[in-house]
Each structure stands twice: as C-alpha cells, then as structure tokens.
Amino acid sequence: MQELKKKLWAVGGGKGGVGKSVVTLMLGASLARQGRKVILVDADLGGSNLHTLAGIKYPRHTLEDFLNRDRENIEDIILDTPVDNLRLICGADDILGLANPKYSQKMRLFNHLKRLDADYMLLDLGAGISYTTMDFFLYAPNKIVVLTPQATSIQNAYGFIKASLYRGLSRIFSKNARGLDLIKRASSYKEDDRIESVEMLIEAFKMLGEEEKSMLTDFLENLNIHLIVNMVRGKKEEEIGNIVSTVAENYLSLTLEHLGIVKHDDVLATSINSMGRFLEEKRSSRAVTCMDSIARSLMKINSQFESNLSAPSTPEAPVPNEDSKTLFSAIMTHRQHG
Numbered sequence: 167m168q169e170l171k172k173k174l175w176a177v178g179g180g181k182g183g184v185g186k187s188v189v190t191l192m193l194g195a196s197l198a199r200q201g202r203k204v205i206l207v208d209a210d211l212g213g214s215n216l217h218t219l220a221g222i223k224y225p226r227h228t229l230e231d232f233l234n235r236d237r238e239n240i241e242d243i244i245l246d247t248p249v250d251n252l253r254l255i256c257g258a259d260d261i262l263g264l265a266n267p268k269y270s271q272k273m274r275l276f277n278h279l280k281r282l283d284a285d286y287m288l289l290d291l292g293a294g295i296s297y298t299t300m301d302f303f304l305y306a307p308n309k310i311v312v313l314t315p316q317a318t319s320i321q322n323a324y325g326f327i328k329a330s331l332y333r334g335l336s337r338i339f340s341k342n343a344r345g346l347d348l349i350k351r352a353s354s355y356k357e358d359d360r361i362e363s364v365e366m367l368i369e370a371f372k373m374l375g376e377e378e379k380s381m382l383t384d385f386l387e388n389l390n391i392h393l394i395v396n397m398v399r400g401k402k403e404e405e406i407g408n409i410v411s412t413v414a415e416n417y418l419s420l421t422l423e424h425l426g427i428v429k430h431d432d433v434l435a436t437s438i439n440s441m442g443r444f445l446e447e448k449r450s451s452r453a454v455t456c457m458d459s460i461a462r463s464l465m466k467i468n469s470q471f472e473s474n475l476s477a478p479s480t481p482e483a484p485v486p487n488e489d490s491k492t493l494f495s496a497i498m499t500h501r502q503h504g
C-alpha cells in the first residue's frame with residue numbers, strides 16, 4: 167500500500183460534464199511535461215472517452231481485453247499518447263457488462279496496477295455514485311473531487327464525498343450490526359433518530375468501544391480527499407473550494423485539501439476535439455497554467471510523503487462563515503442519499 171500511496175490518485179465527482187476527464191488528462195500531461203512517468207486509467211467503465219480526448223481514435227487495446235483475460239498482463243494494454251511520458255489504459259465498453267466488473271476482476275486489476283512502473287497513476291472515474299465508481303474511489307489512497315462553481319455541481323460533489331464516506335464506513339463495519347445501525351442513522355435523511363453530523367457519530371461510536379471509535383477516526387483521517395474547482399470565471403468563484411471544505415469539516419469531520427482552481431478557458435474548450443494535438447504542441451493557455459500549478463502541488467505532496475513527513479500537511483481548519491451556512495442549506499435541501 168505504501169507504493170500506491172505515492173502514486174495512485176482517483177479523480178471523481180458526482181456530476182457529469184464538470185471536467186473530470188479533462189482534468190485527468192491535463193494534470194497527467196502537466197506531470198509528464200515535468201518529467202514524471204504517468205499512466206492514465208480510464209475507469210469510467212461504460213462511458214469511457216479519455217482516449218478520444220487524448221487523440222486516440224481506435225484504441226488497439228482496452229481494459230476489456232484485460233478484464234476478459236484476452237491479455238494476462240496489464241502492461242500489454244497500455245498505449246502511448248502524443249505526450250512523452252504519458253501513457254493510457256483505455257476504458258471498456260459496456261456491451262459485455264463490464265461497467266460493473268466482478269469483485270475478483272477488480273482485485274486483479276488493482277493488483278496489476280500496483281506493480282506498474284509509474285510515478286503517478288490517475289484514475290478517471292465516471293459520474294454518479296455507482297458501486298464500481300465508489301470502489302475505485304475508495305481504493306485509491308489519494309482522491310480528487312472535481313467540481314464547478316455551479317450550485318448543482320457543488321451539491322453533487324458534497325453528495326459524492328458523503329456517499330464515499332458512508333460507503334467506506336459501511337464496508338469497514340459490515341460485520342458489526344450496532345455500528346452499521348449508527349452509520350445508517352447518520353447517513354439517512356429521516357428526521358427521527360437521526361445522527362446529525364459525523365462528530366456526533368464519533369461520539370455514538372465511543373459507546374461501542376475504543377477500538378470501534380479508532381477504526382472510524384482512522385478511516386476519516388486516511389480518506390485523503392482533495393478538491394479541484396474547474397471552470398472558474400471570477401474571484402468570487404475561487405472561494406468555492408474553501409466553502410465546501412468548511413462544510414465538510416463541520417458536518418463530515420473531514421479535512422479536504424483544496425488543490426487549486428482551473429480557470430474557464432475558451433482556448434481549451436475550442437480545442438476539445440483535438441486535445442492530443444493541443445497537448446503535444448504544448449500550447450499554453452489559462453487552464454494549462456492552472457494545471458501546472460496543481461501538478462506542482464501533487465509533486466510537493468509526494469515529496470513530503472517520501473521524506474517521511476507522512477501525510478500532506480493538513481490545512482488549518484476553515485472558519486465557518488455566512489457563505490458556508492447558505493451553501494450548507496443548499497446542500498442539505500438536495501436530498502442525495504449517501
């Protein structure tokens with residue numbers, strides 16, 4: 167797991183079209199340009215399109231070949247991209263039901279990914295909170311949630327984070343009926359008997375025992391979720407990440423690290439059908455500048471990890487303010503179950 171901690175990052179977020187795939191590709195390209203060996207994995211099984219974005223029309227191999235065991239070794243399905251140091255594992259189509267691989271197939275995939283020679287592996291996840299998406303997200307030691315300043319995207323991102331938290335906890339306590347009951351009361355929106363926040367859940371867990379409480383708090387500490395706010399159009403929108411962090415800190419007892427923003431970029435938007443060329447020609451644009459800065463943050467997190475400062479430095483707890491209260495009520499009125 168130590169090895170994976172250094173290199174595996176999942177890129178998710180509840181909503182479609184917020185830029186998960188674009189961010190995965192551009193972040194990978196920025197890291198590759200700065201000399202890192204990067205492998206992108208299109209884990210949006212059933213809706214895979216990362217290869218198209220990367221300028222590959224007809225992938226020679228896809229995850230389908232690996233999951234079906236047409237190819238035994240994952241190395242055999244990695245494709246080059248137009249960018250040096252940047253390689254790609256293409257997603258599978260849904261025709262054979264591969265959008266929901268079996269547990270054994272996922273485990274085989276994870277075991278092979280672990281052994282790959284790369285400095286960074288970025289998993290591009292699909293929209294929504296399906297089991298497969300959550301499995302990939304929870305498996306990756308480092309997680310990124312992409313959102314845009316749109317209210318619906320903020321709600322979905324928060325719902326996605328919340329769902330991953332409770333999905334992970336339900337799994338850890340799957341054999342503990344009393345623990346599961348408490349988790350259910352915290353994740354449900356039903357008024358009676360509800361546990362209002364993760365802080366209160368921790369309190370309730372103390373009753374179960376010190377070990378159970380530690381398992382819960384360890385899980386929260388190791389969830390490692392980072393935020394990227396994409397398509398930002400003005401100063402005010404740059405604050406969205408901090409506001410979401412504040413709400414998560416207060417209600418989910420999670421410290422989210424804000425990795426940075428990506429500005430809305432017309433040059434990028436008009437190049438979207440020829441991203442391969444766009445990246446190959448190392449064209450500069452507002453979004454590329456933002457991505458380079460986010461890539462540097464990732465490398466800093468890695469070097470901190472390597473120099474055994476353990477986890478990345480945790481930002482100071484954000485102070486709740488009026489904006490976060492307004493946002494919170496917006497989030498809570500959106501009844502996305504966790």
Ligand SMILES: Nc1ncnc2c1ncn2[C@@H]1O[C@H](COP(=O)(O)OP(=O)(O)OP(=O)(O)O)[C@@H](O)[C@H]1O
Binds near residue numbers: 396397
């Ligand atoms: N920073 C940006 N500036 C301008 N346009 C952007 C930016 N980021 C993304 N886009 C636009 O948003 C579109 C959707 O992006 P993308 O396909 O990455 O979303 P997604 O979250 O992966 O969606 P899905 O969940 O459907 O896979 C892109 O085709 C592009 O036109």
Ligand SMILES: [Mg+2]
Binds near residue numbers: 187188210290291292
């Ligand atoms: Mg996508």
